[in-house]
Amino acid sequence: MQEGISETLKDTLAEVTDLSRAAALLEWDQETYMPPGGVQSRAEQISTLLRLSHVRFTSEEVGRLLDQLEDDVAKLPFDSDEASLVRVTRRDYDEATKLPPDLISEIARAGSMAQPVWQKARREEDFSLFAPYLEKNVELNRRIADAIGYDDRPYDALINRSEPGMTTAQLEAIFAELKRAIVPLAADIARHADSVDDRVLYRGFDPDLQLAYALGLVKRLGYDLERGRQDLSTHPFSTAFGPGDVRITTRVSRDFFNECLFGSIHESGHAMYNQGMGQNIDRTPLWGGASPGVHESQSRFWENLVGRSLPFWRHFYPSLVATFPEPLRGVDEEAFYRAVNRSYPSLIRVEADEVTYNMHVLLRFELENEMLEGTLKVKDLPEAWNARFKSYLGLNVPNDREGALQDIHWSYVSFGIFPGYTIGNLISAQLMEKIRTEIPDLEAQIGKGQFAALLGWLRKNVHRHGRKFTPNELLERVTGKPLTAAPWIAYVQQKFGALYGLQAARH
Amino acid sequence: MQEGISETLKDTLAEVTDLSRAAALLEWDQETYMPPGGVQSRAEQISTLLRLSHVRFTSEEVGRLLDQLEDDVAKLPFDSDEASLVRVTRRDYDEATKLPPDLISEIARAGSMAQPVWQKARREEDFSLFAPYLEKNVELNRRIADAIGYDDRPYDALINRSEPGMTTAQLEAIFAELKRAIVPLAADIARHADSVDDRVLYRGFDPDLQLAYALGLVKRLGYDLERGRQDLSTHPFSTAFGPGDVRITTRVSRDFFNECLFGSIHESGHAMYNQGMGQNIDRTPLWGGASPGVHESQSRFWENLVGRSLPFWRHFYPSLVATFPEPLRGVDEEAFYRAVNRSYPSLIRVEADEVTYNMHVLLRFELENEMLEGTLKVKDLPEAWNARFKSYLGLNVPNDREGALQDIHWSYVSFGIFPGYTIGNLISAQLMEKIRTEIPDLEAQIGKGQFAALLGWLRKNVHRHGRKFTPNELLERVTGKPLTAAPWIAYVQQKFGALYGLQAARH
Structure with missing residues (x-):
C-alpha cells in the first residue's frame, strides 16, 4: 500500500469521524442536560457538523484515493485492517454519493414537514391527515431505491443501507419461518396466560x-x-x-x-x-x-x-x-x-415481550414492502395493519395511534429500518x-x-x-452459517414452553 | 450592501460559529461529565473542530468578501449591525491571518511541551526546570508581536489581541494610579486586620x-x-x-x-x-x-x-x-x-480579595513587559517576583510554587492576558x-x-x-470616558475605609 496516500485518506476519515462524534455528543447533551432554550442553536450546530462531515467524506478526493488504494489492497487478506478499511469505506462512499444532492434535500424537507403532521395525526387518531405525507415518503423511498440500484426488489436497496448484504428474499424466508413458529406459540401462551403473574x-x-x-x-x-x-x-x-x-x-x-x-x-x-x-x-x-x-x-x-x-x-x-x-x-x-x-x-412494538416482538417487525416489513411495490395503497394501510395484527397476535387495534401511526420511523423517510430489530434477536440466539x-x-x-x-x-x-464484516459475513465466520431463525425459535419454544407449561410436542 | 455577498459571508461566519460552539460544548463536557477514558478522543475532536473553524475563517474567500463589503458599509453608521460586523470580522481576520502557520504550530508545540514541565517545576518548587521553556515562550511572544506589528511597545500587539484598542501606555498609567492608591490602602488595612473576623x-x-x-x-x-x-x-x-x-x-x-x-x-x-x-x-x-x-x-x-x-x-x-x-x-x-x-x-492571585487582587495583576503586567523587552532575564524572574511582592503586598514569598510558578498562563504561550482581570475590576466600578x-x-x-x-x-x-465596540469605545459610549481607575479606587477606599475604620483622610 502506498503509505502516503493511505495516510491522506486516514487523515480525512479521522476528521470525518471527529465531526460525527462531536455531533453525537451534541445529540447526547440535547437528550440529557441541554436547557430548553438551546434547541435552535443546537439544531444549527448539529446540522453544520453533519453537513461538513458529509461534504468532506463525499469529496472527489476520497473517491480518487479509494480508486488508487483498491489496487494496492487487492492482494491483502480480506480481514486485514487495510483491505477492510478500503472495502467498507468504498461501500459507504458509494452509498453516500449515489443519492443526488437534490434528493437528499427533498428527503430532509419531507421529513421535517411530515413529523409534525404525524404527531398531529396521532393526537387526533386520524390517519388520513398523515396519509399524503406517507405517500410522499413512499415515493421518495422508491426514488432512493432507484438511485442506489438493486437487482431484484426495490426493498433490497433500502435494507442494504442499514444491513449490508441482506436481501429481501433472505428476510422473507426468515420471517415466514418465524411466522410459522411464533403465531401458534403466542396463541398457545395466550391460552395459558394464568401461568405467569407479573x-x-x-x-x-x-x-x-x-x-x-x-x-x-x-x-x-x-x-x-x-x-x-x-x-x-x-x-x-x-x-x-x-x-x-x-x-x-x-x-x-x-x-x-x-x-x-x-x-x-x-x-x-x-x-x-x-x-x-x-x-x-x-x-x-x-x-x-x-x-x-x-x-x-x-x-x-x-x-x-x-x-x-x-x-x-x-x-x-x-x-x-x-x-x-x-x-x-x-x-x-x-x-x-x-x-x-x-x-x-x-399493541405497541417497543413494549412487546420476547415472543411477540418479532411479529410486530414482520408486520412492518410486509407493509413497507407492499407499499413500496405498490401492491398496498397508503390509504389502505390502517385496514391492512389491523387485519394482519388480528391474524398474527389476535388483537383488535382500537385506533390508528396504537396502530399504523405508532412509530416515528415512517414520518422521516426511512424504510428498511425495522428488520434490524428482528435480525438482532435472531443473531443473539x-x-x-x-x-x-x-x-x-x-x-x-x-x-x-x-x-x-x-x-x-x-x-x-x-x-x-x-464494521469489518457484514452481518452475514460475521455470522458465517463465527457460527459457520448466515443469519438463521432456527436457534432463536428453539430458544423461545424451549424457554416459554417451560414457563407456560406448554405441550412438549411444541418444544 | 450587496445582499448576495453579505449572505455568503454570513453563512461562512455562521458555520465558523457553529464549529467553535460545538468545540465549547465538548470542552464543557470534558470538565463536567466526560469519563476519564474520553481524554484522547476528546482532544482529537476539539482539535479537529478548531482547526476546521480556523481554516474556514482564514480562507482567502473571507478576505475577498471583506474587501468588497468594506466599501459597501463605509456610509453606514459605526454602530449599525452591518458596519460593525464587517469592522470586527476584519479585525479578527487580520489577527488570525497575520500569524504564519509555522509560528502557530510552533506555539502549539511549545505550549504542550512547556505545560508538563511547568507542573513538574511546581511540584519540585524548582523554577530552573521551567526557565528554558519560559525563555522559549518569551521569544515566541516577541515573534507574535513582530508578526502582528505595533507602533510603540511590543506588548501593545499582545494586549490588543485580547483587549482591542488598549495600549501598554494606557495600562501603565492606570496601574501607576492603582499602585499609588492601593499599596498604602492595603498596608493600612493590614494594620487594622483585627477589625474584621471571617x-x-x-x-x-x-x-x-x-x-x-x-x-x-x-x-x-x-x-x-x-x-x-x-x-x-x-x-x-x-x-x-x-x-x-x-x-x-x-x-x-x-x-x-x-x-x-x-x-x-x-x-x-x-x-x-x-x-x-x-x-x-x-x-x-x-x-x-x-x-x-x-x-x-x-x-x-x-x-x-x-x-x-x-x-x-x-x-x-x-x-x-x-x-x-x-x-x-x-x-x-x-x-x-x-x-x-x-x-x-x-500569595495566590485567584484567592485574593478585592483590594489586593489588582496588585497581583500589576506585578505580572510589569514582569511580562520587562521579559518581553529584555530588561528582565527569565532566570532572574523569581527574584524580581519576590522583591516586588514584598514591596506591593508586604509578604515574603516562601517558594516559587506560590510565586513565579503560580499561574498556568506562562506555560502556554500567552502574554497579555492578565491585565484583563484588572480591566474587569475597573470597568465594573x-x-x-x-x-x-x-x-x-x-x-x-x-x-x-x-x-x-x-x-x-x-x-x-x-x-x-x-463585540460591536472595543472596551474603550464601549466605556466612552456609556460613561463618556475611556477606561479609568478613579471610580474603582474611590469605591474600595470608601468601602474598606468604612469596614476597617481607617482614617477619614484616605476615603
Whole structure:
C-alpha cells in the first residue's frame, strides 16, 4: 500500500469521524442536560457538523484515493485492517454519493414537514391527515431505491443501507419461518396466560435505588465506567464518542420495575459492543457497529438471553431483595424470573415481550414492502395493519395511534429500518448457540455472577471487528452459517414452553 | 450592501460559529461529565473542530468578501449591525491571518511541551526546570508581536489581541494610579486586620444546601435557567453555545462558604452577559464578550459590587440563616457582610480579595513587559517576583510554587492576558458610578432583592452589543470616558475605609 496516500485518506476519515462524534455528543447533551432554550442553536450546530462531515467524506478526493488504494489492497487478506478499511469505506462512499444532492434535500424537507403532521395525526387518531405525507415518503423511498440500484426488489436497496448484504428474499424466508413458529406459540401462551403473574413488578420501587442497582449491575456485566457513564433521558439510548467514551442513558419508573433495569442492561449491551472495538480501527469507518441489527443483537443478548435467564436471577435476586425488601416480600427468585418473562400480545412494538416482538417487525416489513411495490395503497394501510395484527397476535387495534401511526420511523423517510430489530434477536440466539459449545459451563458462570469469559468471547468474535464484516459475513465466520431463525425459535419454544407449561410436542 | 455577498459571508461566519460552539460544548463536557477514558478522543475532536473553524475563517474567500463589503458599509453608521460586523470580522481576520502557520504550530508545540514541565517545576518548587521553556515562550511572544506589528511597545500587539484598542501606555498609567492608591490602602488595612473576623465562613455548610441556595440566588439576580444550567467542575467557569444555552459551573466546599456562593454569582455574571446579547448578532463574530476584561467586569460587578454589598445581605441574609441555622448562629447580617469582605495580603492571585487582587495583576503586567523587552532575564524572574511582592503586598514569598510558578498562563504561550482581570475590576466600578446616577434608588432596590432594573441597564448598555465596540469605545459610549481607575479606587477606599475604620483622610 502506498503509505502516503493511505495516510491522506486516514487523515480525512479521522476528521470525518471527529465531526460525527462531536455531533453525537451534541445529540447526547440535547437528550440529557441541554436547557430548553438551546434547541435552535443546537439544531444549527448539529446540522453544520453533519453537513461538513458529509461534504468532506463525499469529496472527489476520497473517491480518487479509494480508486488508487483498491489496487494496492487487492492482494491483502480480506480481514486485514487495510483491505477492510478500503472495502467498507468504498461501500459507504458509494452509498453516500449515489443519492443526488437534490434528493437528499427533498428527503430532509419531507421529513421535517411530515413529523409534525404525524404527531398531529396521532393526537387526533386520524390517519388520513398523515396519509399524503406517507405517500410522499413512499415515493421518495422508491426514488432512493432507484438511485442506489438493486437487482431484484426495490426493498433490497433500502435494507442494504442499514444491513449490508441482506436481501429481501433472505428476510422473507426468515420471517415466514418465524411466522410459522411464533403465531401458534403466542396463541398457545395466550391460552395459558394464568401461568405467569407479573404483578410484583408494579409494586413500587424507589427510583434512586433502582438507578444505583442498575448501574452496579451493568458494571458487573462488564460495562466499563472508566470509559462510560449513565445519565437519565426520556428515551434510553447508547452513544459512543470514541473507544474511551461510550455512554448509556436510562429512565426509571417507580411503578414498573422492568424499565430501568432491563433498559440499562439493554443499553449496556450496546455500549459494551462499542467498548470492545479495536483501537486499531479507531477514527476510521471500520469503528462502529457492523449494522443496527448486529448492534441490537448485543443489547438483546444481555437483556434477554442473559438478563432474563434463571441462572442470572439465581445470582442477583438475593441482592435485589436486600435492596427492595418491601416490594419483593414473599416473592422467590423463580417467581421473579417468571414475572420478568411474562409474554402476552400487546399493541405497541417497543413494549412487546420476547415472543411477540418479532411479529410486530414482520408486520412492518410486509407493509413497507407492499407499499413500496405498490401492491398496498397508503390509504389502505390502517385496514391492512389491523387485519394482519388480528391474524398474527389476535388483537383488535382500537385506533390508528396504537396502530399504523405508532412509530416515528415512517414520518422521516426511512424504510428498511425495522428488520434490524428482528435480525438482532435472531443473531443473539445464533451466537448463544455457538457460545454454549465453546463455554460449556456458561450457565454455571452466570449463576455465579461471572461474565468475563462471556464478554471475552463476544469481544474476540464480534466486538473488536467493528464494521469489518457484514452481518452475514460475521455470522458465517463465527457460527459457520448466515443469519438463521432456527436457534432463536428453539430458544423461545424451549424457554416459554417451560414457563407456560406448554405441550412438549411444541418444544 | 450587496445582499448576495453579505449572505455568503454570513453563512461562512455562521458555520465558523457553529464549529467553535460545538468545540465549547465538548470542552464543557470534558470538565463536567466526560469519563476519564474520553481524554484522547476528546482532544482529537476539539482539535479537529478548531482547526476546521480556523481554516474556514482564514480562507482567502473571507478576505475577498471583506474587501468588497468594506466599501459597501463605509456610509453606514459605526454602530449599525452591518458596519460593525464587517469592522470586527476584519479585525479578527487580520489577527488570525497575520500569524504564519509555522509560528502557530510552533506555539502549539511549545505550549504542550512547556505545560508538563511547568507542573513538574511546581511540584519540585524548582523554577530552573521551567526557565528554558519560559525563555522559549518569551521569544515566541516577541515573534507574535513582530508578526502582528505595533507602533510603540511590543506588548501593545499582545494586549490588543485580547483587549482591542488598549495600549501598554494606557495600562501603565492606570496601574501607576492603582499602585499609588492601593499599596498604602492595603498596608493600612493590614494594620487594622483585627477589625474584621471571617471565621464564620469556615464553620461548615452542607454542600447540597449550598448548591441549591446558590442556584436559587443567581436565578433571583436574573440568570435565566430556561437558557442555562449549573453543574459541578473542578474549576468554575461559564460557557455559551448560543443565546439560548449559556451555562455555569461551580464547586462547593463544606469548609469554606465563599467558594460556591460567590463563585456562582461570579459565573452567573459572565452568563447573564451572554444571555443578554442580541439575537440580531447571533452566529456572527459580533456575538460574544467585547473582551475578556469586559466579560470579567460583568462577573465582578455581580460578585463584588452587588454580592458583597451591605444592602444585598440585608435582603438575603434572613433566608441564608434559615438555610444554615447552625453555622450562622449568633452572627448578624452586618457581621456576615464584614466577613465576606475581609481583606488581607495573600500569595495566590485567584484567592485574593478585592483590594489586593489588582496588585497581583500589576506585578505580572510589569514582569511580562520587562521579559518581553529584555530588561528582565527569565532566570532572574523569581527574584524580581519576590522583591516586588514584598514591596506591593508586604509578604515574603516562601517558594516559587506560590510565586513565579503560580499561574498556568506562562506555560502556554500567552502574554497579555492578565491585565484583563484588572480591566474587569475597573470597568465594573466605572459602570456602577454611571448606573448610580441613572438608577438613584439602586441600593434600595438591591435591599429589596430587586435586580430587574439593574440587569435591564446592563442589557441595554453593555450586553446586547456583544463585540460591536472595543472596551474603550464601549466605556466612552456609556460613561463618556475611556477606561479609568478613579471610580474603582474611590469605591474600595470608601468601602474598606468604612469596614476597617481607617482614617477619614484616605476615603
